[in-house]
Amino acid sequence: MSANTKKDPCKANACRIQAxxxxxxxQENKCADVLEAMRQCCLKWHKVSLCCSGIDLGKPYQTEASKGAGKSEI
Incomplete structure (x- = not known):
């Protein structure tokens, strides 16, 4: 039985979130980019990744305003 045959494709993202x-x-707002990377991974791999259980795939963690960090939008 090889450990690589069942490797979770989103596990590295989950570890980055914890770190x-x-x-x-x-403070979740400080990790929005890491949370969004996990959401993107789960959008692709949610059917096979155990790490994705409980992730709200419909909620983007990064808004357009937070992506353009010097721009102010009201």
Whole structure:
């Protein structure tokens, strides 16, 4: 039985989320880019990734305003 045959395609993203949250005192807004990367992974792999259970695929974590960090939109 090979460990690579069942590798979760979104596990690395899940680990990045945990590290980011820990580094930023569990403030989700500081990890929006990492959370969005996980959401994008889960959009592609949700049927095979156990890490994606519980992820709200309809909720973008990065808004257009947060992507364009010097732009102010009202």
């Amino acid at each position: 980011c949250l820990k580094e930023n005192n569990y």
